[in-house]
Amino acid sequence: MPTFSLVHLEFLGWAALWTLGLSAIAFIGGGLVGFAVALARISPVRGLRWAAIGYIQIVQGTPLLILLFLIYFGIAILGFSEVPALAAAGLGLTIYSSGFLAEIWRGCIQSVPRTQWEAAECLALTPWQRMTRVILPQAARIATAPTVGFLVQIVKNTSLASVVGFVELAQAGKLINNSIFEPFTVFMVVAAIYFAICFPLSTWSRSLERKLNVGRR
Amino acid sequence: MSAVVRLHNVHKSFGSHKVLEGVSFEVGRGEVAAVIGQSGSGKSTALRCINALETIEHGSIDVCGHAVHDPKLDRRSLRRDVGIVFQSYNLFPHLTVEQNIMLAPTCVKALPKAKARELAREVLARVGLEAKAENYPEQLSGGQQQRVAIARSLAMQPKLMLFDEVTSALDPQLTGEVLKVMEDLARGGMTMILVTHEMAFARKVASQVIYMHKGKVWETGPGSMLDAPKTAELASFVGSGL
Amino acid sequence: MTYEFDFSALLPYWREFAWGALLTLQLSALSTVLGFILGTLCAIGRADGPRWVKFLVACYVEVIRNTPLLVQVFIVYFGIATLGIRVSANMAAVIALVVNVGAYTSEIVRAGLESVHKSQLEAADCLGLSRPQIYWHVVLRPAVERVYPALTSQYVLLMLASSITSQISAEELTAVANRIQSDTFRSFETYIVVGVIYLALSFVVRIALGLFGLAVFVRRRKLGTAL
Numbered sequence: 304m305p306t307f308s309l310v311h312l313e314f315l316g317w318a319a320l321w322t323l324g325l326s327a328i329a330f331i332g333g334g335l336v337g338f339a340v341a342l343a344r345i346s347p348v349r350g351l352r353w354a355a356i357g358y359i360q361i362v363q364g365t366p367l368l369i370l371l372f373l374i375y376f377g378i379a380i381l382g383f384s385e386v387p388a389l390a391a392a393g394l395g396l397t398i399y400s401s402g403f404l405a406e407i408w409r410g411c412i413q414s415v416p417r418t419q420w421e422a423a424e425c426l427a428l429t430p431w432q433r434m435t436r437v438i439l440p441q442a443a444r445i446a447t448a449p450t451v452g453f454l455v456q457i458v459k460n461t462s463l464a465s466v467v468g469f470v471e472l473a474q475a476g477k478l479i480n481n482s483i484f485e486p487f488t489v490f491m492v493v494a495a496i497y498f499a500i501c502f503p504l505s506t507w508s509r510s511l512e513r514k515l516n517v518g519r520r
Numbered sequence: 521m522s523a524v525v526r527l528h529n530v531h532k533s534f535g536s537h538k539v540l541e542g543v544s545f546e547v548g549r550g551e552v553a554a555v556i557g558q559s560g561s562g563k564s565t566a567l568r569c570i571n572a573l574e575t576i577e578h579g580s581i582d583v584c585g586h587a588v589h590d591p592k593l594d595r596r597s598l599r600r601d602v603g604i605v606f607q608s609y610n611l612f613p614h615l616t617v618e619q620n621i622m623l624a625p626t627c628v629k630a631l632p633k634a635k636a637r638e639l640a641r642e643v644l645a646r647v648g649l650e651a652k653a654e655n656y657p658e659q660l661s662g663g664q665q666q667r668v669a670i671a672r673s674l675a676m677q678p679k680l681m682l683f684d685e686v687t688s689a690l691d692p693q694l695t696g697e698v699l700k701v702m703e704d705l706a707r708g709g710m711t712m713i714l715v716t717h718e719m720a721f722a723r724k725v726a727s728q729v730i731y732m733h734k735g736k737v738w739e740t741g742p743g744s745m746l747d748a749p750k751t752a753e754l755a756s757f758v759g760s761g762l
Numbered sequence: 763m764t765y766e767f768d769f770s771a772l773l774p775y776w777r778e779f780a781w782g783a784l785l786t787l788q789l790s791a792l793s794t795v796l797g798f799i800l801g802t803l804c805a806i807g808r809a810d811g812p813r814w815v816k817f818l819v820a821c822y823v824e825v826i827r828n829t830p831l832l833v834q835v836f837i838v839y840f841g842i843a844t845l846g847i848r849v850s851a852n853m854a855a856v857i858a859l860v861v862n863v864g865a866y867t868s869e870i871v872r873a874g875l876e877s878v879h880k881s882q883l884e885a886a887d888c889l890g891l892s893r894p895q896i897y898w899h900v901v902l903r904p905a906v907e908r909v910y911p912a913l914t915s916q917y918v919l920l921m922l923a924s925s926i927t928s929q930i931s932a933e934e935l936t937a938v939a940n941r942i943q944s945d946t947f948r949s950f951e952t953y954i955v956v957g958v959i960y961l962a963l964s965f966v967v968r969i970a971l972g973l974f975g976l977a978v979f980v981r982r983r984k985l986g987t988a989l
Binding site: 571573595596599600602603604606608610611612613614615623624627628656658659672673676 | 881882884885886887888889890891892895899900903904907979981984985
């Protein structure tokens with residue numbers, strides 16, 4: 304019976320890179336879609352606003368696992384048999400991230416004081432200028448900490464990508480465990496790697512938050 | 521021994537900043553002592569020391585037979601004898617007026633609920649707020665909240681009541697209703713020590729005025745001492761109209 | 763695309779779906795209650811405990827919040843088994859969920875505790891209340907009241923995250939769905955239905971917690987201030 308060895312550790316290391324890659328895809332994709340949804344959510348057009356609310360409610364109200372199952376089987380239905388697992392997982396996590404980032408960013412945009420909107424309007428800035436020159440720069444400062452905090456959620460949730468056949472850190476752990484059956488060791492190492500990725504992000508998010516609070520005082 | 525409170529040579533500092541430098545005074549049973557002085561004179565700190573909210577470095581404090589300076593002091597038993605009312609009322613926002621008052625009698629004295637409720641109505645009547653028993657603190661004016669805070673302390677039937685600038689956060693018209701309650705208490709024979717900015721009240725109600733300056737008791741005497749200050753500091757303090 | 767949707771194949775399984783939903787509700791209700799107790803105790807320990815308690819709680823919270831629930835579930839289920847203790851999948855699911863949500867609860871409640879002003883503690887202390895009495899009567903209720911919306915969101919997330927325990931075949935909605943789809947070969951339809959059920963459950967949980975909050979926080983109800 305083989306035991307946990309360097310070979311396994313190396314395998315986990317590669318899998319961790321895939322976890323990071325998938326996280327990056329989810330963050331960039333989710334960020335782009337989420338930003339659009341956030342803007343739609345506060346748009347003066349009522350239809351757009353309701354569509355955004357509906358999207359956010361559905362994404363936040365269903366488990367990521369179910370979303371991933373739907374994408375996995377949905378792709379098959381659409382007749383694509385050769386879609387790489389990375390694309391399927393990336394799509395699922397993009398949708399998931401966008402639903403949460405949209406709501407986080409909407410809150411940040413709206414937390415810019417009303418008077419700033421009014422001041423910008425009184426200066427005769429166009430709505431576009433108002434958004435890009437006055438509101439978003441301020442909102443971005445507020446948004447940094449919770450966004451970094453959400454990155455942690457994204458990294459952790461990539462662990463569910465195994466259900467669409469993607470091998471990332473958690474799935475790699477499972478595969479190793481199937482061959483050597485040392486679950487405690489294997490999953491502790493897996494957890495430690497996740498922790499090594501997430502803890503710095505959490506700490507960073509917290510220090511950003513503290514700085515922002517100090518700056519506001 | 522008739523003194524309810526006796527401070528002897530009390531020293532207290534926060535870090536390197538000396539707040540009390542040898543404070544001594546006595547308050548007898550049924551007496552009303554008004555502690556006055558500029559902010560920073562140490563008067564509030566002296567009051568907080570009496571209730572063991574601050575620990576002192578040197579000297580002795582005896583309150584109703586408790587040696588407050590003793591590290592082995594039984595704080596909870598001290599607090600059964602001493603009631604305190606704060607500038608910021610400190611009512612519990614999630615409890616009704618009645619529940620605020622009933623809390624300590626039921627928790628500390630294990631009074632049955634019905635008894636405690638009776639007691640609550642009784643002390644509320646004394647501060648003229650029976651009608652507000654079911655209200656929450658945020659529904660009351662500042663003056664009413666402060667009167668509830670007084671009632672809450674009274675419900676523990678303390679032997680000594682401390683008042684820490686209880687009217688400082690109130691409008692002049694609300695100040696009056698609180699002072700009236702305190703005056704009634706004084707007339708009822710309650711031993712009271714109050715830190716206050718209300719000179720007229722001190723002059724009228726206090727049996728002893730204690731003027732503190734730079735962490736020391738600068739001058740003491742009856743209320744009339746405010747009309748004939750012996751020291752230049754008290755003269756300028758009274759003259760400044762504070 | 764020639765796929766024809768057929769939800770009728772799932773009709774005979776409505777009992778199973780309902781049963782699964784009920785199991786999920788049970789699992790999350792139990793985890794929520796136990797997680798709340800664990801988290802609140804940890805929050806108090808971290809705010810007011812001796813140094814070593816503070817340190818332990820901080821470690822617990824950080825480790826849980828920075829590792830995936832899925833891995834935590836695996837560690838509990840497979841890990842405990844290697845220690846020679848047999849736990850059922852359901853038991854492992856509850857343990858993992860409680861430990862997980864306890865950490866999040868602890869952080870949320872801690873923020874609530876910090877929002878209770880020191881003068882409140884002082885006033886209660888001066889009335890002669892003991893430390894436990896002060897926490898119980900004066901600190902905890904306003905603290906939890908203040909962070910109740912955050913707790914509600916967290917417990918909705920917990921309900922949704924409980925689907926992850928299907929990965930060790932704990933009995934709940936997603937596991938039931940996995941079985942139905944392999945019986946009917948109507949995978950997409952099955953997960954659509956389950957997705958809708960989860961959506962409905964998240965509304966139900968949100969409303970139930972809202973009503974519970976109104977029942978517990980009497981002042982909010984009487985004064986009509988929003989939670």
